[in-house]
Amino acid sequence: MHKTLFGAALLLAAPAFAASEPSGAAQTMAPWVPTMTQWRRDLHQHPELSNQERRTAKFVAAELKKFGYTVRTGIAHTGVTGVLKGGKPGPRLAIRADMDGLPVTEEVDLPFASKARGEYLGKPVGIMHACGHDAHVAMTLGVAQALAQRRNELAGDVMFIFQPAEEGAPPGEEGGAPLMVKEGVFKDFRPDAIFGMHVVSALPVGVVALRAGGAMASSDTFRIVVHGKQSHGATPWKGVDPIVTAAEIVTAAQTIVSRELDINHEPAVLTFGIFDGGSRFNIVPDKAELQGTVRAFDEGMRQHALASLRNIAEHVAAAHGATVEAQVPLSADSSNPVNYNDPALTARVRASLETALGKDRVREAQRWTASEDFPQLGQAIQVPSVYFFVGATPAGTDPATAPTNHSPHFFLDEGALAVGSAGMLQAALDYLGAAR
Structure with a gap:
């Protein structure tokens, strides 16, 4: 089954916006889809557990430097930030992506399936990007590159946060968003808003979803x-x-x-x-x-x-x-607050997603009783945040029966890369007042 899905993913990646007229953001990201796909597959083959994302962090930092970002490394063990100053004065925006894999042995038949092994709680384990963080890194790097190319149009500045240990630090260690805050991730750059996104099996590829208020528990x-x-x-x-x-x-x-x-x-x-x-x-x-x-x-x-x-x-x-x-x-x-989407900012981001993808591709998200440490970033400095979901399940597969995030069978249709990156890019351009 998965070999068939793999072929479908390759076909779907290019025409991700076939049902809608592509926006400027979609057109901007289209040339980057092959590169994002290569990044994602490389990261998928080399997942790393929480607080151990050394290869991933090195990769991210190198790409950000190529794009012209001011890069800081070693925050919360392996966290990376990149700051880009726009050509005009304006607000400051942070965009966050998580980097860690899970102690899960991959059971998806892909040519780039993970064979990585490690140790978790004293036991040997397989390691897999079973929650799609490889896609988050690839999409977010694509957005970073696109914004760097339009630096002079940006009315404001942007910081990209590549966060380790979203899945939770190992016992006895600190990590994730709380440790990034503790170690001063915002000491030199205080954003006015923070955006994040997550791929989910509960939605088909080609669509995104968000809701105002409590999005995750x-x-x-x-x-x-x-x-x-x-x-x-x-x-x-x-x-x-x-x-x-x-x-x-x-x-x-x-x-x-x-x-x-x-x-x-x-x-x-x-x-x-x-x-x-x-x-x-x-x-x-x-x-x-x-x-x-x-x-x-x-x-x-x-x-x-x-x-x-x-x-x-x-x-x-x-x-x-x-x-x-x-x-x-x-x-x-061991606690995370409600992942709360600021209503006013959510309305703005929803409009941006509809511009990028078409209204028919933007849905109202259901509450999700899973949790995230993403809201700790915004709460630490009392700024609004918005977090949206990107469909990952291939066309023709019922999302209700598709293997869920964290499953050894979790499968991400790579068409999601074009969709998520275009949506995030448009949200960032609109927030920073760039011309479309």
Whole structure:
């Protein structure tokens, strides 16, 4: 199947705008599609895990320097920025792309499939761009080149941010957008707005989608350790059972979303992903551990859910004579805020996307309960941001059944490169007041 899709991708890349009259941005990007495709395939063959994107960072920095950008490297381990000063005074814009791959062994039959191997959590793993960050880097470099060619037309300045560790830093390390902020990514360039984009299997190639307000959920990781008293499984009354206690915490926590949060207002999710306790069938252990995630689109609902989870854990444990260590959330570094699209700026970007691609190719995005650290950039300096989605699933394939982002079968139709780059270029040109 994937060999057929690969051939279709090559055919689709060129006529990505066949249904609409190409805009100036689409025409500008068209000559760069083959180069972006080459970049993307090279990056796809050489994915790197979070905080290890050394080859990718070197590649990005070299290209930005060729384009005439002022380049800074080594931010948050491997992060790269490039700044271009426009020919006229005006606002400052930042455009961000993420660079890291995932500990996933690729199972897509492509001539440029990843064979990379690495280590994650002490175990050997395959590495794959299973979330499309290779495409983000390629598209964003294409936009950087196009803007450099039109430098004199730009009424304002632009900074490109190539960010490591969007998927999360390894345990015990800092990384991603929070560390870039901490290490002064904006110390010499404070943007007035920040744009970002992401390829998704949930949309067909040729279209983009965005929504004002909460586009992606906040995410908070939690860890709850229940401490009981160990005893023989034949005499449980002589101990305090942390497994039974933890099970009741899991059950009681289900009422937070179903009975406490007003889901007429916004949706929310509470998921337990780890339940770890005991080592032998006939021993009541001394502790059990729970881990999971809370997702929300409203800050008040987010804080209510976290507080209620802590309250339930503490009181259920007390009712069983156990104690609890509730790290809810686990840490600041394990949390991401709501990916919130500023409504006024979203309206401007939507108009730009419609100019670049045609109104028929710009859709209203559904909320997505996945999360991103992208909003931490804008929140750190209190500037508006917009984040839109680029369809990646080939024509003829139902996006509802296509392998999802993070799957070993995730397949990106390379027609997405022309679509995403043209949309982002038009948004940047319009924001910086360049002539079309």
